[in-house]
Amino acid sequence: MRRLAHHPLLEPEAELCHSLPVLAPTTRPVLTVQNLAKRFGEVVAVADVSFAIAAGAITGLLGGNGAGKTTTISMILGLIKPSAGSIHVLGHDLAREAWAVKPLMNFSSPYVDLPHRLTVAENLSVFARLYGLRRPAQRVAELAADLDLEGLLARPTGRLSAGQRTRVALAKALINEPQLLLLDEPTASLDPDTADWVRTYLTDYQRRTGAAILLASHNMAEVERLCADVVMMQAGRIVDHDTPAMLLARYGRDNLEDVFLDIARNQRAQGAPP
Numbered sequence: 194m195r196r197l198a199h200h201p202l203l204e205p206e207a208e209l210c211h212s213l214p215v216l217a218p219t220t221r222p223v224l225t226v227q228n229l230a231k232r233f234g235e236v237v238a239v240a241d242v243s244f245a246i247a248a249g250a251i252t253g254l255l256g257g258n259g260a261g262k263t264t265t266i267s268m269i270l271g272l273i274k275p276s277a278g279s280i281h282v283l284g285h286d287l288a289r290e291a292w293a294v295k296p297l298m299n300f301s302s303p304y305v306d307l308p309h310r311l312t313v314a315e316n317l318s319v320f321a322r323l324y325g326l327r328r329p330a331q332r333v334a335e336l337a338a339d340l341d342l343e344g345l346l347a348r349p350t351g352r353l354s355a356g357q358r359t360r361v362a363l364a365k366a367l368i369n370e371p372q373l374l375l376l377d378e379p380t381a382s383l384d385p386d387t388a389d390w391v392r393t394y395l396t397d398y399q400r401r402t403g404a405a406i407l408l409a410s411h412n413m414a415e416v417e418r419l420c421a422d423v424v425m426m427q428a429g430r431i432v433d434h435d436t437p438a439m440l441l442a443r444y445g446r447d448n449l450e451d452v453f454l455d456i457a458r459n460q461r462a463q464g465a466p467p
């Protein structure tokens with residue numbers, strides 16, 4: 194992977210994340226997705242999807258099974274080539290400058306496993322080196338302390354519980370202190386107390402670093418708590434996009450779960466995108 198000189202963790206004099214200032218949300222888009230589309234043969238997985246996420250904001254990506262969330266995230270990660278449209282991260286076009294974009298982002302998904310036979314420390318060290326960090330051991334130790342992984346570092350990753358694996362996946366996702374973080378079900382398999390702790394951690398991380406986060410979740414209470422705005426997808430298209438408060442008001446509901454059900458049952462609100 195080519196190095197990106199201006200990423201803070203890649204600089205020789207880099208200060209690790211504890212020293213980064215708290216940043217207020219700004220309007221500077223970290224991620225801009227324009228007219229994104231993906232076809233798999235006859236299947237239109239994603240059609241004409243456009244949205245942006247500002248620095249310091251968390252956007253929820255919601256939709257029922259098969260709505261196109263994973264395909265959208267996979268295109269943003271550069272794992273799947275779009276059929277049409279563009280993706281820019283901090284002004285870099287993913288299609289033409291992937292080498293500049295990839296060090297700026299990271300992801301976690303319960304559906305992507307880390308190698309089972311490697312210990313937690315080995316797995317995190319591999320990713321620290323892949324991202325070209327100057328002080329990989331220091332970063333692994335810092336994340337282990339932050340995410341309460343110190344007792345697990347010497348354990349083979351495949352022998353961890355689902356909840357422990359979720360925390361390791363989160364550590365891997367934060368290893369390069371990404372400015373764009375893509376999270377698929379980040380609290381799946383966590384007990385309520387640990388899930389709550391992870392949500393607080395993510396909010397602190399986003400405030401401290403000014404990172405933009407795209408969060409795909411089926412947990413509506415989580416989305417309501419964390420997200421500044423919510424993109425609702427259905428059959429590959431955005432069917433609504435607004436703040437949680439505006440969505441609740443528009444659909445006349447008092448929780449996002451009911452808004453989600455209205456959308457799933459095609460009871461589109463007045464003023465929602467066509």
Ligand SMILES: Nc1ncnc2c1ncn2[C@@H]1O[C@H](COP(=O)(O)OP(=O)(O)OP(=O)(O)O)[C@@H](O)[C@H]1O
Pocket residue numbers: 233236237238239256257258259260261262263264265
């Ligand atoms: N590789 C593929 N080949 C063919 N069709 C695909 C492929 N990947 C996804 N699809 C189809 O694209 C559509 C969107 O799938 P996607 O996985 O993006 O949905 P999702 O919103 O993530 O759903 P879920 O919540 O069930 O994970 C579905 O109809 C799916 O069957």
